[in-house]
Amino acid sequence: MxxxxxxxxxxxxxxxxxxxxxxxxxxxxxxxxxxxxxxxxxxxxxxxxxxxxxxxxxxxxxxxxxxxxxxxxxxxxxxxxxxxxxxxxxxxxxxxxxxxxxxxxxxxxxxxxxxxxxxxxxxxxxxxxxxxxxxxxxxxxxxxxxxxxxxxxxxxxxxxxxxxxxxxxxxxxxxxxxxxxxKQTEEDNLMTLKQPFVNDAYINFPTGRLSFKEAQQIFSTIPFEIDLIDRNDRFAWFSDKPNREHVRHVNEINETVDECHPPKALPAVKAIINSFKDGSRDMVERPLIMHGHRTLIQYYALRDVDGSYLGTIEFTGSVEHIISLFENGAFADVTTGASKHGDDAATSETSADATSAASEETGAPVDDAADGAAKAKADADDTDATTSASKED
Amino acid sequence: MKITAIVGSNSKHSANRKLLQFMSRHFDDQDITVADIDQVPMFNENYPGGDPQPVIDLAQQIEQSNAVIISCAEHAHTVASSLKSVLEWLSYNLHPFANKPVMIVSVSSFPQGGSRAQMTLRQILNSPGVNAIAWQGDEFLLGNGDTAFNDHGDVKDEGTVKFLDKCFAEFITFAERNNAK
CATH class of the missing domain: 3.40.50.360 (Flavodoxin domain)
Structure with a gap:
């Protein structure tokens, strides 16, 4: 305490x-x-x-x-x-x-x-x-x-x-x-006021379903932390990732953008959010050193499927691991691997810049992995997508 | 009678300043000077260089007055920190309030008109460090301060003005009786 x-x-x-x-x-x-x-x-x-x-x-x-x-x-x-x-x-x-x-x-x-x-x-x-x-x-x-x-x-x-x-x-x-x-929980408060509440449920996505617990733990497990400012400019949620770069506290939940930023940082934050709202930008990124390591902060406009503004997410994580992979030749291998898979060698050659290369990479291996998983399922000897993905490597 | 009227808030928009300005116009048979406190820094017993000049000036003004009026704002059921700071300065090296007749008035945005801040202020004025002679009896509490004044800054309600006249007359009698000068 x-x-x-x-x-x-x-x-x-x-x-x-x-x-x-x-x-x-x-x-x-x-x-x-x-x-x-x-x-x-x-x-x-x-x-x-x-x-x-x-x-x-x-x-x-x-x-x-x-x-x-x-x-x-x-x-x-x-x-x-x-x-x-x-x-x-x-x-x-x-x-x-x-x-x-x-x-x-x-x-x-x-x-x-x-x-x-x-x-x-x-x-x-x-x-x-x-x-x-x-x-x-x-x-x-x-x-x-x-x-x-x-x-x-x-x-x-x-x-x-x-x-x-x-x-x-x-x-x-x-x-x-x-x-x-x-210890007084939101449920306690609702019970006191004779209001119903949901205790456990699934979220059904077009691509499958997650239990609330799984959804929470996914956000806690991925190596980037996420913060959400909702469409009403309130701090709505942050992922409960251990050792966060930005230390957040539940007392800050539901604060306005004005309240949860130091006054001097506000103009920059508001400019980003406004550009997401008016559609002039979808992403802003800031590479910087935090806590002694290289960190990438990316702000994304969170949009509904119809494009309407739902909020702003701040996506933050250390990139030291990714950089060290790169420095040890990791992505060179992947590129070679991908060109092995790809029929058209010209595609990988034209992917000179990292962004398009990445999108090319996600295009091919993900499909492969899905195929691999489907195959594995059919063979009934391997139901683990992770294993089949590593087979692709 | 020479009277210093202290605005009990450092806010530029205080209705307490309005009330004191109204009183200084309305009671023109007395010499009432409205004193602002926004230049007085936060009291600190380790303030470098001794009492700051605005404190010395205010102390001198009070010394030379026969009586004091304080119009106090109320925040969170107590007096504003800016007023408390002034009272701390004026009970530290200098003690201009000692045996000085003081009238407490207040304006607030709510109907109670600052009743709790008045109680606290009275308690502070009665403490041995300040040692003022706070007038008691009637209490002038002006509620709904946002709508209590007209465009000229005069108190609109006639009954309220009449009550203020009565309170002020009683205070002047009290101040004359308690005045060493």
Whole structure:
């Protein structure tokens, strides 16, 4: 379970930061706590257009959005929550959408005095429970660490055993709350609302049928990852491929194009989508280095059989393996093989460019493979298409 | 009486600015100056070079006033961070609010008119760091702020203006009684 722990002040030194760092250490077996700072954020400005929001704001929002729950450690200034923390929360709920919606949240605080930020904590809960934020605020537990200078030792550990016990009990309860809320499935929600749902089914294609499970696992198995922006410009789906180049999170599903891209990347993304919509382009590609390897990103217009626009798919994968195959002469062999199969040698000679060569190649061997499979089926000694395909090699 | 009227939001489109501008015109027997806070940076106790100039200027303006009006916006059931930041600056090195009579008013787009932000603001003004004398009694909460003003920026509803007159008169009496100057 992953938590974002927000240091509720922009001050250089704060016991509230030390408390979160202590929680990160102390609960490392139980949860992955990521301590987030707010001092890099600009002051909230509701007049600022979304496109001009800074990268710091975007990164902060991403970190909160992709956490299973959020912990606020809040100092108290003038009997209230610090302005810098109000500002950070304003960024979280304001534009383009509230990302605290239904987010499990916990409030903790440390002060030098004995009141231990009790007033400021109540305000944070009030703010989080407002319709603007509508977070799932943990109730019934309070982490109020007073007399900070005596409560922590120089290594940043809490010395008061009663305070540690209370923190453990409160955090364990928060983990349970977060777990319970995350396990609520779409089906649970539908059942609650007395709506029917499909549990398992097949998708019938003109070329055969796939179970939902097979469809999912195919997308997880192929070496390229796929993301889909639907026709309404919403991020609709991504393939659950291990070790993705672009790390996506289910919390991003159903976000608009505007929401799921950093503001500065938006104009380029929108230009691509618009060119797919107006039909001026069908594919855009970007070869680049990602995570230290050569990667190809291709954007395709996803079109219905009648040509109408269904969405944009982003097709991304490392091409190191393909390049190394090429460098070891792999495609030279295939070309030779194909010309062996082909009756017309001129065809393979004219395929000078890689694209047409590839389309020529897919033309011939695929048919062969299908034939091979059909033959194998007839012979009833080999029903595995993969084997017959490798025979072709 | 010299009054500083603080716009409790850094937004260019705040209806709270409209309300204060209306009050400064409407109550022309008093010397009301509307003060914007959009030049005040986010409070930071480690801010390089001490208090920034807009904070020093605002503090001086409040010091020289007999009373203060704050019109507060409400976001997520609390005051805007920009207003809270100003109050933090003015309770840090400088304390111009100390024993200063303060009237709280608010406008919001919703019917409640910022009631929760007013409660929070009152609590902050009463804290030992700020130590203002917040006037209490009637509460001026202007709801549906988007439609409450006419094209000249005047509050449309006569009953509302009458109630504002009553609140303001009570506040002036309170401020006179509590004024050291």
């Amino acid at each position: 992953k938590f974002a722990a927000i240091v509720g002040t922009n001050a250089d030194f704060s016991y509230n930061r030390i408390l979160l760092q202590y929680m990160k250490k102390h609960f490392k077996q139980l949860a992955d706590i990521d301590v987030l700072e707010i001092n890099q954020l600009p002051a909230f400005d509701q007049d600022l257009p979304y496109e001009e929001q800074s990268m710091a704001v975007w990164q902060f929002k991403q970190a909160v959005k992709n956490a299973d729950g959020v912990i606020f450690s809040c100092p108290e200034y003038d009997h209230a929550i610090p302005a810098a923390l109000i500002s950070a929360i304003e960024w979280l709920f304001y534009n383009p959408k509230n990302i605290l919606e239904q987010k499990p949240t916990m409030v903790v605080g440390v002060s030098y005095g004995t009141q231990a930020t009790s007033r400021a904590q109540e305000q944070v809960r009030q703010i989080l429970a407002s319709p603007d934020c509508n977070a799932a605020v943990q109730a019934g537990h309070e982490v109020l660490v007073g007399k900070a200078a005596q409560s922590f030792n120089k290594d940043g550990n809490i010395t008061d055993q009663a305070a540690v016990a209370n923190l453990e009990e409160s955090f364990t309860s928060f983990v349970k709350l977060t777990d319970a809320l995350s």
